[in-house]
Amino acid sequence: MTNEELAAVFERVADLLEIKGENAYRVLAYRRVAETLRTLGQEVSLLRAQGRLQEIPGVGKAIAEKIEELLDTGELGFLKRLEAEVPPSLIELLQIPDVGPKRAALFWKQAGITTLEALEEAARAGRLRTLPGMGEKSESRILEGIEALRRRSHRLPLGMARPMALRWVEWLRQQPGVIRVELAGSLRRWRATVGDLDLVAASHQPEALMDAFVHHPDVYRVLAQGENKASIETKSGTRLQLWCQPPEKFGSLWQYATGSKEHNVRLRGLAQKQNLSLSEHGLSDETGHEQHFADEESLYQALGLPWIPPELREDRGEIEAALKGQLPELLRKEHLQSELHTHSTWSDGAATLEEMIAAAYARGLRVIAITDHSAGLGIANGLTPERLHQQRAEIEALRQRWGDKLLILQGAEVEIRADGQLDYPDEVLAELDLVIASLHVSLRQSRSEITRRVLNAICNPHVDIIGHPSGRLLPNREGADLDWDTVLAEALKHGTALEINANPARLDLDDVYARRAAEMGIPLALNTDAHTPGDLDLIEYGIGIARRGWVEPPQIINTWSPERLLGWLRGRG
DNA sequence: GCCGTTTTCGGCCCGACTGTTTTCAGTCG
Known part of the structure; x- marks a missing residue:
């Protein structure tokens, strides 16, 4: 089972326990562990094999045993017993705005309602208003909520x-x-x-x-x-x-509304230790005296902390780091010197080589790599080796014209084919200044197959960067089911960079794996995958992900000087 | 159910808004 699947089980347990009316903190314990597993960045099965499950924050004896049972059998007896007690179809009712665990239990126990359809029918028939604590307004709010739920897309x-x-x-x-x-x-x-x-x-x-x-x-x-x-x-x-x-309270309000909820809970805990109470209005002491904050800095300071950048406010260790004065130095736009993943009209881009180059220069970049698609499978008007040679001639002419204003690299985004082979033979790859290898097809292969494909690319000495490693597309297409522990270990071993693709439909690596990769010391690339000049401005989304991943500037090859970058590329064959 | 330089037991964040109520429960972020 993957971490995500384990998390889903514990989320389900939490929902059912809550409807059952269990102790709220027991419910919270399951929710916390679900969130922790989702953002762990390493396979729980591996930690289990090392006997380190209880090192995961929020995992004690009881939950560790449940994780082991799930990993061994794929099932959880505790959940089965719970599902026999509380109809699991009630969980979908929790999706409706204004319906929480108490009301779900009320509908179930007092009206025999267990499904969304039954609830809607009861509301239309005017039967909900007769239940205790319910009235006409609540009934119509619930009907509206059900309609909104159907109308509304996900995140x-x-x-x-x-x-x-x-x-x-x-x-x-x-x-x-x-x-x-x-x-x-x-x-x-x-x-x-x-x-x-x-x-x-x-x-x-x-x-x-x-x-x-x-x-x-x-x-x-x-x-x-x-x-x-x-x-x-x-x-x-x-x-x-x-x-x-009012403005004198703006700091605490902004901090409160920025969240995350988990971060805010931790801050309130810190306040409590000082016998203070934190809310969106400010800090109040036992006498009820309230201290206001016009800016966030003074609020964090009052709690004994440096200001914490919003991207880190997820309760993923930022409070501890801040207390120790060890917050990371996060990436900023001015650190970036190169864009290493762009397309032109030679493949599926909308702008000419010169337009892309001019756009990169206008944004203050010192290096641009043109990385049009390879010919494979005919996608995206990809370049055959012959057209790649023709493109090289045009790039050479542009180099003459641009001189030392901008370093222009000829690269390629080479398809990792369904059989795991790269789309160009090694001798063609060797002629390029920079090689990105990416997955676009057959993303639904089994974990072992698709992992083997990526490893094949990582191990090829001509490949410098793995582009958008998981292949996910937001909001709907899940990434490939990669064996991340192996992928990361091999990328480290071969020094192959992993890309944080800044296109907001990708943001891939995501923040969790970007952080894990950076912690391991794997080089990261941060690129827009621009198909138009304006796409270069999407870099801010990628910067956001890098910051959320605690990635520090030197770990990103795009922050390196042109000389250092060239040296690195040449050293890679 | 988890956790501990105040604790191995007793804590575990806080307020706005709504609707159904005569003082509060439920939901939400």
């Missing part, structure tokens, strides 16, 4: 969510009385996908801003509206939340 890729949120920010900034508006939530933490769009504002008249917000022309319905907080659903089915406080 939005950051590449769609961010531009949409920025348009709202611009609009809100123009409202009267507004002093400041910023992104918060997972948007600000640069998570690859985003659920709701979270925004924060500073204003002396919060209620007026809330009123303007819920009357924006794109609003489909208002989910909640109070003095300091409102929540709406747009016509396209996206949910937005806006918090507002």
Whole structure:
């Protein structure tokens, strides 16, 4: 079983226990361990073999035993007993807004409802309103919620969510009385996908801003509206939340709304140790005296911490690192000197070589590699070795014209074929300045097959970078089922760089494996995979992932000087 | 169910908003 599959089992256990009415902290323990497994970056089965399961945070004796049972048998007796007690179809009810464990249990025990369909029928028939604590409004909210659930897609890729949120920010900034508006939530933490769009504002008249917000022309319905907080659903089915406080409280509000929830829980724990209580309003002591924070720095400082960059706020060790003064120095755009994965009209790009080169130069880069597709399987108008030679002549002419303003490399994005062979023979690869090997086809092969394909590329001395290693496409296509422990170990052994592909539809490596790779000392590449000049600006998404992965600038080959980069490439055959 | 330079038992974060209620429970982030 993979970590993700184990996590799903524990998530299911947590849902069922919660509906059953179990102790909330027991439920929380299962949820925490599910999240930890998802972001571990190494196979639990390996840790198990080394007898180190209980070294995983949140794994004690009971959960370690359950992990072992799952790894050995693929099943969990505890879950089976639970499913016999609580109908598992109730879990889908938890997806409905305003339906949590208490109400799911209520519908089940008092009305015999166990499925979404039965709940909808009961609501339409007006039977829900007769249940204790329910009324007409709750009933219609639930009906609306079920419809919204069907209408609404899953999490939005950051590449769609961010531009949409920025348009709202611009609009809100123009409202009267507004002093400041910023992104918060997972948007600000640069998570690859985003659920709701979270925004924060500073204003002396919060209620007026809330009123303007819920009357924006794109609003489909208002989910909640109070003095300091409102929540709406747009016509396209996206949910937005806006918090507002006067400017003297903006720091604690922004920190609170940025999250993550887990990070905030840890901060409140730190506050408690000082006999203080932390909320979005600030820090209050036992006498009820409240200290306000206009900026985040002073809030973190009051808790005895340096300011923690939003991308790290996931409770993945950032609090401990901050307490020790050991936060990483994170990547910034100005560290980057090269773009090593671009396409032109020679294959499936939209711009000529010169247009791409000029665009890279205009963005202050010192190196660009042109890496058009190889001919394999006829995809993307890939280049045969003959056309590759013709392209080389054109690149040579451009080198003459651009002189030492910009280093232009001829590379290729070489297909890793379904049989594991690379698309060009070694003698063709040897002629190139830089070689990226990527998976595009047969991504659903078995773990052993697809891992062998990637290893074949990693071990080839001409291959410098593995492009978008998992092949995932957000939000729907899962990446290949790679044996990551082996892939990472071999990349380290051969010094082959793994790419963080900055295209928001990919963001691959993801933050978890980028972090693991960096910890191991594997070189990383950070590229946009640009097919148009404007795509070069997508680099900010990749920077977000690198920062979320705690990757420090020297670990990214794109931060190296042209001389160092060339030296590295030449040393690789 | 986990965890421990205040604890191996007793803790485990906090407030806004809504709806159904006459003071609060449920949900959410």
